[in-house]
Structure formats: C-alpha cells, structure tokens
Amino acid sequence: MGLTRPRSLRAQLTILSVSVTLVALLAVLFYVTPQLESSLRDQKLRALTETARAFTPQIADLLRRDGNDNAIDTRVSSVSDRTNARVTLLLVIDGTEGLELAIFSDSYTDNRITDLDLDVAEVAARRGRVARGLGASRAGEVGQVAVPIRDDGTVSRVALFSAPMADVQGNVTLIRREILIAGGIGLLLALLGGFLVSRSLARRVRALERGAGQVAGGDFTAVFPTAKNDELGQLAHALDDMQHQLARLESARRSFIATASHELRTPIFSIGGFLELMEDEDLDEETRRQFVATVREQVARLGKLATDLLDLSRLEAGSLELRPEPTDVGALTRAVSAEFAPALDKHDSTLAVRLRDERIEAVCDPERVAQVLRILIDNALTHTPVGTGVVVSAVRDNGAVRLAVSDDGPGISHAAAERVFEPFFTSDDAQGSGLGLAIARELAERMQGSLEVDAAPGHTTFSLELPA
Numbered sequence: 001m002g003l004t005r006p007r008s009l010r011a012q013l014t015i016l017s018v019s020v021t022l023v024a025l026l027a028v029l030f031y032v033t034p035q036l037e038s039s040l041r042d043q044k045l046r047a048l049t050e051t052a053r054a055f056t057p058q059i060a061d062l063l064r065r066d067g068n069d070n071a072i073d074t075r076v077s078s079v080s081d082r083t084n085a086r087v088t089l090l091l092v093i094d095g096t097e098g099l100e101l102a103i104f105s106d107s108y109t110d111n112r113i114t115d116l117d118l119d120v121a122e123v124a125a126r127r128g129r130v131a132r133g134l135g136a137s138r139a140g141e142v143g144q145v146a147v148p149i150r151d152d153g154t155v156s157r158v159a160l161f162s163a164p165m166a167d168v169q170g171n172v173t174l175i176r177r178e179i180l181i182a183g184g185i186g187l188l189l190a191l192l193g194g195f196l197v198s199r200s201l202a203r204r205v206r207a208l209e210r211g212a213g214q215v216a217g218g219d220f221t222a223v224f225p226t227a228k229n230d231e232l233g234q235l236a237h238a239l240d241d242m243q244h245q246l247a248r249l250e251s252a253r254r255s256f257i258a259t260a261s262h263e264l265r266t267p268i269f270s271i272g273g274f275l276e277l278m279e280d281e282d283l284d285e286e287t288r289r290q291f292v293a294t295v296r297e298q299v300a301r302l303g304k305l306a307t308d309l310l311d312l313s314r315l316e317a318g319s320l321e322l323r324p325e326p327t328d329v330g331a332l333t334r335a336v337s338a339e340f341a342p343a344l345d346k347h348d349s350t351l352a353v354r355l356r357d358e359r360i361e362a363v364c365d366p367e368r369v370a371q372v373l374r375i376l377i378d379n380a381l382t383h384t385p386v387g388t389g390v391v392v393s394a395v396r397d398n399g400a401v402r403l404a405v406s407d408d409g410p411g412i413s414h415a416a417a418e419r420v421f422e423p424f425f426t427s428d429d430a431q432g433s434g435l436g437l438a439i440a441r442e443l444a445e446r447m448q449g450s451l452e453v454d455a456a457p458g459h460t461t462f463s464l465e466l467p468a
C-alpha cells in the first residue's frame with residue numbers, strides 16, 4: 001500500500017534529490033554563466049586597452065616625424081598584425097558642426113570604410129582620454145578601445161583598436177553546453193541515487209511499520225531490522241526493546257491473573273466443601289462448630305485477599321491517595337506494636353520497641369506507614385517459630401526516618417530474599433497469599449521511600465526508609 005500512495009516516502013525523497021540537483025543546475029546556468037560571460041568580455045576589453053596603450057606611441061611617433069601616408073599605412077598594418085586587432089587611425093577635424101572624424105588609415109580596408117562604429121572613437125576625441133566600449137562591425141560585435149593622439153596639446157588623431165567578441169560568445173556557449181551535459185548526467189544520477197536510497201529507506205520503514213502492527217496485535221515475535229546503527233536502526237532497537245518489555249509485562253499480567261484466580265478459588269472451594277458437609281443431618285454439634293469456624297476462617301482469608309488485591313491494583317494504577325501530615329513516628333510505632341499484643345501472646349513471643357528519641361517527627365501519611373508496619377510485624381510472627389523475639393525500632397537520621405522490624409527467626413535464603421517483594425511469592429507453608437510485602441514495597445515507593453530486606457540465618461530485618 002505504501003507503493004501506491006502518491007506521496008510515499010520514496011517519491012518524496014526522489015523528488016527532493018532531483019529538485020536539489022535541478023536548482024543547482026539552473027543556478028549555474030542563469031546566474032553563474034552570465035557573470036562568467038560579462039567577466040570574460042571585461043577581461044578581453046582590458047587586455048585590448050593595455051595593447052592599445054602600448055602600441056599607439058609607435059604610430060604617434062611616426063606621425064610626429066611626418067611620415068608619409070604609405071609609411072603610416074605600413075605602420076598601422078604592422079601594429080595590427082602584432083596586436084591581432086583591427087587598427088584604424090582617424091583624423092579629428094574641428095569643423096563647423098563640432099568634432100568630426102575622418103578615416104586616415106585602416107589595417108583592414110581602404111579609407112572609405114563604413115562598417116565601423118565610431119562612437120567609442122568620438123568619445124576619446126572629445127574627452128581626450130582613452131575610451132572603450134562595444135561596437136558593431138561587418139564581422140559582428142567588436143570590443144573597441146580608442147586612444148587619442150595629441151599634437152601640440154590638442155587631439156588631432158585617434159587610434160581605434162577593434163577586436164571581435166565572437167570568441168567570448170563561443171567560449172560561453174561551449175561552457176553552457178558542457179554544463180548542460182554534466183547537469184543532465186547529474187540529474188540522472190540524482191534520480192537513480194534518490195530512487196535507490198529512498199527505496200531502501202522505505203523498505204526499512206515498512207518493516208518497522210509491519211513489526212509495530214504485529215506488536216500492537218499482541219504478537220511479540222516481530223523481527224525488527226536492527227542491523228544498521230543509523231536513526232532507523234536505533235528506532236528498530238527501541239521498538240525491539242519495547243516489544244520485550246511488553247512481552248514481559250504481558251506474561252507478568254497473565255501470571256498475576258492466573259495466581260489471583262487460583263488464590264481466590266482455593267478458599268471458595270474449601271467453603272463449598274464444608275457447606276456440603278454441614279448439610280449432613282447426622283453431624284454432631286461439636287463437628288458442626290468446628291466446620292463453622294473453618295468456614296469463617298476461609299471467609300476472613302477471602303476478605304483479606306480481596307482487600308489486598310484491591311490495594312495492590314490501586315497502588316499499581318497510581319490511584320491511591322496519600323494524606324501526609326506531621327506525625328510522631330515513635331508514637332505511631334508504639335501504637336501499631338501494641339495492636340499485636342494478642343498475636344504475641346498466642347505466638348508466645350516478645351516484641352520490644354526501641355526508639356532513639358522521645359519524639360521522631362516526620363511528615364508522612366500515618367495510615368500508610370502503619371499499614372507497612374503491620375505487614376512487617378505480621379510476617380515476623382507468621383513466618384517464624386513460636387517464641388521468636390521481635391524488635392521494632394525507629395530512628396531519625398540524615399534527613400530520613402528509618403523504621404525497622406527485626407526478628408531472630410530462621411532468616412530468608414538468598415534466593416528467596418530476592419523475590420519476597422514479588423506478588424504471590426511465598427516460600428514457606430504459612431497460609432499467606434504472598435501479597436503483603438508486594439503491597440508494602442509499593443507503598444514505600446509511593447511515599448518516595450524504600451523498603452529493603454537484610455537476612456542471614458537466624459536473623460531477618462526489614463527496613464523502611466522515608467524522607468522526613
């Protein structure tokens with residue numbers, strides 16, 4: 001389809017390259033060549049002027065020595081031969097009707113020549129200075145230089161040198177023809193070059209377009225032409241990277257949905273099973289009570305799972321609103337820790353709160369900080385054996401507030417430590433769904449802070465750092 005589009009990239013580039021060459025050719029033809037012609041004419045006239053100035057004294061000398069007409073004719077002819085110009089000696093007559101010129105001697109013909117323009121000679125006679133210009137003659141356009149010859153201070157004669165300009169014209173025509181031929185070849189090359197370059201560019205662009213279309217359609221196996229390292233190659237690299245990124249996101253999204261639905265299905269099936277069992281008429285009261293307790297537990301688990309999933313999706317969509325306010329983080333730590341008194345009791349554990357200062361002030365969203373602390377303390381009790389000691393500490397340091405939850409439980413293996421923040425990751429048999437730390441880290445990042453784990457056998461510390 002790119003081929004049939006009238007304004008395809010290929011057509012545009014070809015037109016561009018041909019137009020540039022054409023403009024250059026026209027500029028040479030209509031601007032450079034006329035200038036060349038006028039400067040050649042000028043040069044020729046200047047050279048003729050120098051010749052005329054150099055040779056006129058030879059004629060003037062003979063006149064002064066009163067040479068006879070024949071001697072003068074011979075001298076005029078010899079000067080003409082040596083200068084390659086037609087030389088005409090004119091007599092200046094101060095007549096009743098002003099200055100008049102009469103032909104005295106001419107290197108080409110007899111004295112009655114009428115083909116020569118005498119305007120330049122007249123100017124020289126009137127002004128008493130060397131004059132030059134263009135005139136007409138039988139042989140076509142000629143360049144003329146007239147040199148006045150003085151006799152007792154007054155201009156008595158004028159030596160007129162005429163040289164044909166036809167060769168300049170010829171040279172210029174020749175140059176123009178050569179330019180046209182070179183320009184024609186240049187145009188052909190531009191057409192061919194423009195066509196070839198733009199065809200290869202257009203092909204690569206089409207390949208990119210095809211690949212992008214494939215990716216847009218959800219197929220992440222597109223092959224982008226990344227071989228060349230020019231701008232299009234870089235674009236291809238960028239699209240390829242984008243494709244891999246999208247493929248990763250897509251597979252993460254799929255596995256998230258698969259795990260989430262699995263996690264939701266398990267308690268629902270379990271509830272269904274227990275409800276069926278409870279329909280049995282012969283069930284004794286004690287067993288029924290146990291079943292009710294289990295169903296209630298599963299409902300609670302479902303409820304927590306639903307809340308966690310909602311939290312996580314809100315966090316990832318960036319739609320969770322933070323309400324920062326000046327908060328005493330120390331007091332907050334104490335309050336959250338106190339909530340765990342019943343759980344500690346059940347777990348037979350002790351929890352110590354260590355605060356470096358009485359008040360630790362920070363501007364943060366207290367609800368969200370409490371949520372992270374709850375997740376961490378809950379883990380320290382859920383994933384450790386009965387009787388494990390837990391320490392919750394808070395310090396203000398270097399413009400940041402650091403909250404840490406440590407326990408001397410079994411620790412987390414190096415491989416597991418790298419994955420604990422992934423959604424649904426669990427590495428032990430505890431009944432959690434693996435969303436706690438994923439939510440906690442998202443929350444920390446939303447608060448411009450960070451959440452890190454430091455674990456060794458027999459020791460685990462999660463620290464939350466927040467800007468203060």
Ligand SMILES: Nc1ncnc2c1ncn2[C@@H]1O[C@H](COP(=O)(O)OP(=O)(O)OP(=O)(O)O)[C@@H](O)[C@H]1O
Nearest residue numbers: 379380383420426427428432433434435436437460
């Ligand atoms: N203090 C800890 N000591 C040992 N292992 C831990 C500790 N905290 C977390 N873990 C490990 O990290 C995993 C992920 O924790 P996370 O809080 O994300 O999920 P969960 O506790 O399993 O489930 P949920 O919190 O969603 O109910 C846990 O399954 C556990 O294996």
Ligand SMILES: [Mg+2]
Nearest residue numbers: 379432436437
């Ligand atoms: Mg947890």
